[in-house]
Amino acid sequence: MAQEKSKPKNGVTAKDVKKIAKLSRLHVEADRLEPIAEDLNGILGWIEQLAEVDVEGVEPMTSAVDMAAPLRADNVSDGGKRDDVLKNAPKSDDGFFVVPRSVE
Amino acid sequence: MFIAPRVADEKDWIVTDTGPWEIIIGLEVHAQVASKSKLFSGSATGYGSAPNTQVSLVDAGMPGMLPVVNEFCIEQAVKTGYGLNAKINLFSRFDRKNYFYVDLPQGYQISQFEHPIVGEGEIEILPIDGDGNVGEPVTVGIERLHLEQDAGKSVHDLSPDETYVDLNRCGVALMEIVSKPDMRTPEEASAYVEKLRGIVRALGTCDGDMEKGNLRADVNVSVRRPGGELGTRCEIKNVNSMRFIRQAINFEARRHIDIIEAGGEIDQETRLFDSVKGETRTMRSKEDAHDYRYFPDPDLLPIKLEQSFVDKIKANLPEMPDVRKARFMSDYGLPEYDARILTSDKTKADFYEVVAKGRDPKIASNWTMVEFFGALNKSGLELEDSLVSADALGCLIDRILDDTISGKIAKGVFEKMFAGEGTADEIIERDGLKQVTDMGTIEAMVDKVIADNAGQAEKAKENPKLLGFFVGQVMKASQGKANPQAVNKILREKLGL
Structure with a gap:
């Protein structure tokens, strides 16, 4: 059966796009919200086809390799590179990063 | 939910x-x-x-x-x-x-x-x-x-x-x-x-x-x-x-x-x-x-x-505060209040156990909680920063129990220890605080106090409450160093109480 370009069940709206953009600190022009929502819904609909696969009894896979995280011993082996750390900062002073005021 | x-x-x-x-x-x-x-x-x-x-x-x-x-x-x-x-x-x-x-x-x-x-x-x-x-x-x-x-x-x-x-x-x-x-x-x-x-x-x-x-x-x-x-x-x-x-x-x-x-x-x-x-x-x-x-x-x-x-971690767990509290009550016979305060913090409980070792647990608890914790609170110091170690406090308690000093004098000695002036023995020696236990010396002090307060001594026969006044006078004359039990005993005899 030919699938038409499906709309996902809980598709995103222009309002959702606005919110996600804000949370991600991305500027999106008002007239772009609707087209982006449409694009995203297209992607979501395509991804949703995965739901057709029967995964009964299959454990969710969270990484591509089946192994546990390697652990390291609790030793101080890094740090002490303040100048490197601050090198790319637009502004620093007295060893601190300096940014626009974050509270009123 | x-x-x-x-x-x-x-x-x-x-x-x-x-x-x-x-x-x-x-x-x-x-x-x-x-x-x-x-x-x-x-x-x-x-x-x-x-x-x-x-x-x-x-x-x-x-x-x-x-x-x-x-x-x-x-x-x-x-x-x-x-x-x-x-x-x-x-x-x-x-x-x-x-x-x-x-x-x-x-x-x-x-x-x-x-x-x-x-x-x-x-x-x-x-x-x-x-x-x-x-x-x-x-x-x-x-x-x-x-x-x-x-x-x-x-x-x-x-x-x-x-x-x-x-x-x-x-x-x-x-x-x-x-x-x-x-x-x-x-x-x-x-x-x-x-x-x-x-x-x-x-x-x-x-x-x-x-x-x-x-x-x-x-x-x-x-x-x-x-x-x-x-x-x-x-x-x-x-x-x-x-x-x-x-x-x-x-x-x-x-x-x-x-x-x-x-x-x-x-x-x-x-x-x-x-x-x-x-x-x-x-x-x-x-x-x-x-x-x-x-x-x-x-x-x-x-x-x-x-x-x-995880089994290895579980097998090596230290004693938890609740278990330690129960042990302080059963092994040391401490009241719930003492056991609770002492075990509320590991360093406090560790400190107490050193003080209590080989000593009366309740006396050790009183000195640890009232004098030592009291001084810490007053000074705002953490236990770790105190100049008085658990062993040093234990030695001070030993000097009370062996009658070298009275409990009252001991409080003064403790203050000086807390201020970093030395060990209990050093302070007792330096300040000449050793308790007077020689009966002859105490008797002489008692006689002098009775002679100086002859009128009161007469009244004491009628009013035994005046004993307290005489004890106070003798202790004052001895600068607090007379053994209080001995003073009481001799005064009772001399005043006919």
Whole structure:
């Protein structure tokens, strides 16, 4: 059966796009919200086809390799590179990063 | 599902014109893991270093840097889990909690959302009211314990229109311990934090230093009619003392009741406690709240612990405060009060056990609690910084028990020891405080006092209460050095009592 370009069940709206953009600190022009929502819904609909696969009894896979995280011993082996750390900062002073005021 | 079946005791209800209310409290305690290096990098964790000197490129969120888990932090979380009588999850995983803030260079905090390392547990607390009355024990459920990274520190007072950021703390391992909403009074909440502090200190997994922020609590408060429908809760962030926890809860509960009674609604929001004004105020607006878009951190594989690894930790757990308290009561015969105070903190309990070794346990307890802890409180010193060691206090007690000095003189000697003037023996020798036990010498002093107060001596036969006056005079004449029992005995004989 030919699938038409499906709309996902809980598709995103222009309002959702606005919110996600804000949370991600991305500027999106008002007239772009609707087209982006449409694009995203297209992607979501395509991804949703995965739901057709029967995964009964299959454990969710969270990484591509089946192994546990390697652990390291609790030793101080890094740090002490303040100048490197601050090198790319637009502004620093007295060893601190300096940014626009974050509270009123 | 958020349920709170327990109803507060009637005495703990807040009764207003509209009827009774009860407070529902749950806590999220952040305990900094006592590790040398950070959770995902080899930078140091020490407090008070120059800004940004304990920062690696991982901590600074530089592109391409990968986190590697600190095994010691995993062990401490498991250990603490056992201390909370909780389920240890052999499988756990790190997730990204996404938000933007100036002290979080990655743009996300690595935390554990879906699969925490420790699951449900419970601890028992003893709430104590402002007058020191001990209430009924309350069982507080633990929802979970998970590991996460701390953020950096923002400094707002170095420039009027800028924020200074120090990332030294960024990436330090925290154990977030989430309680169930099982507390009903401010005293229960602070007793719970006190208990947690005692547990992590006994285990050595966190130093519990609240002043440095190494142990801090987010307090969730709501109100409801007793046993009724739950109200909307507010979260008060980063409260860092037992007293502030109680103040913040009292203020917040009153605020909720006032709003509801005026016909208003509570906004679910994050609030800040202002310790100067003793009030809470809005911190973040609702629209941004709790939309962290968690997802599994693709840079980190899941944590899979071997049963043998956690068994080994369990087998090597130190004695927990509750067990130690029971032992102090049974082995030393101490009253509940003494045992509770002494075992509330590991260093205190360790100190006491040295003092009590080979000595009368109750005398050792009195001297440790009344004189020693009293002096610590007064001076604001921590036990670790005191100039009086447990052995030195023990020697002072020995000098009372062998009649070298009286208990009263001993208090003066202790003050001098606390001020760093030397050992008990040195001070007794230097100041000539050795008790006079020679009967002849005491008799001579008694005779002189009776001769000087002949009139009173006559009356004493009729009024035995005057004995106290004579004892006082003799002790004064001896500068407190006469053995009080001997003085009493000789006076009674001479006065014919």
